[in-house]
Each structure stands twice: as C-alpha cells, then as structure tokens.
Amino acid sequence: MIKTSPAPQITLPELINCLKAGLLLAISKECRTYIIIPIIVNIIILSVAGYVLFSYMSAAVYYLFDMFPEFLLFLAYIVIFLLGTTIVFAGFYIFSTVATIIASPFYGLLADKAELILSGKSSDDMSFAEIMKDVPRILAREMRKQMYFLPRLLGCLIISVIPGVNIVSPVLWFLLAAFMGSIQYCDYAYDNHKIPFAVMKQDLSYNLLTNLSFGGIVSVCISIPLLNLIVPPAAVCAGTKIYLEIQKKKGILEFENSDKQ
Incomplete structure (x- = not known):
C-alpha cells in the first residue's frame, strides 16, 4: 500500500549527501556498465544540439546587429541576451528531452542498481529482459512527464516574448529547469516501484525548496561542457537516494546497508 501522507522534510545537509552519493555511485565500477549507453546517447544528442544552437545564434546575432542603428x-545586446537565454533553455530542453526519452530504460536500470547498493533492496522484475518488455510503460511515463512540463514551458515562452515583462524570463527559465530536473531525475526510482506520478509529485512538493535546489544544481552542471556527460547518470543516482530518504522518513522502508546511507 502506498502512503500518501506528507513526506518529512529533507534537510540541506541530507541533500548534499544525496548529491555526493549520486556522483560516487555513477562513477563506481558497480554502476559503470549502466551509464555507457546513456553517455553515448548524450554525446550524440548534445553534439547535434550544440551545432544547431550555435549556428542559429550566430545567424541571429548578425541579423540583430545589422537591424539596429549604431546609437x-x-x-541589440539586451535583445540578444533575452533571445539567447530563451533559445538555449528551449533548445537544450528539446534535445535533452529526446536524449532522456531514448535513455530512460537504461536510467531505470541504473536507478534500480543504485537502490540495491544504497539500501540492499531492489525493485521487482528489473532484469534487462524484463525492463525491455516494460519499455512501452516507461515511455508512457516519460510522455506523461513531458505533457506535465509542456504548459509551463509555453508559459515561460510567452513571457519571454512580451516586452518589459520578459526581463524576468531568464529567472523563470532557470526556476523551471530546476523544477523539471528535480521531477525528471527523482522519478526513475518511483517509476521502478510503479508509484503513481501524482504521488511522486506530492512527495517532492513537500520538499519543494530542497528539490528545487537539487534541480538547480543539476541544471547548472548540465550546462558545463564535458561535465554534462556524467551529470544525468549522477542525477539519477542522487534522485534515487532522495527517493530512499523520503520513503525512510515516511516509515515505508528501512535500509539494509546502513553504511551506504
């Protein structure tokens, strides 16, 4: 039976511990096998994204400088900043969404392995063969998340093109990226246990500030070249640790590997 009572608060030190545990797990020999394909997918998708966005931004910059008189x-600099922020966030969201959907079955396996290492317990039916059979459900869950994000993305996009109001758009885009990152990377562990999307959102909403901090840190790190290759797997592991902390505080589970906490 899934408990839907308010999830106790995760403190900042606990969040830092989750981030540290996530990074160490992602680069550990136990999890190395599970991150190879997601990293390859990220390299391909981010390379294409970087090329497309750079080409588009270069053309936009030249056009704007030609359009404005010298005085x-x-x-032009203000418009370029606002336009650039919008294009970068929207563009990388589109490309990272594609990469995430492609890699989602492997992230599910990674979250399961991370949970096994951290708690000594694992989800049921999480062999590679079983998860391949479950791909339609996993992809449906991913689409559920993207449809949840879409209206909020459109809201930010509309604000970004309204003169005067769009001065706050960079802040809104960052907060939205943090919000989406928290949901995206915490959800794999919830989905492995087939916990409904609404319950996952409720758990995270009770820890809103902590989870926005988690998503914000992930969003910043993803924007750093090379580091962004290891960030998604590390975020999946950290999100799994956050899931375990929430369930432990709710009294749903106990850690078997206490030294892994």
Missing part, C-alpha cells in the same frame, strides 16, 4: 546597439 541603439545597446538594445
């Missing part, structure tokens, strides 16, 4: 060039 209004300062406006």
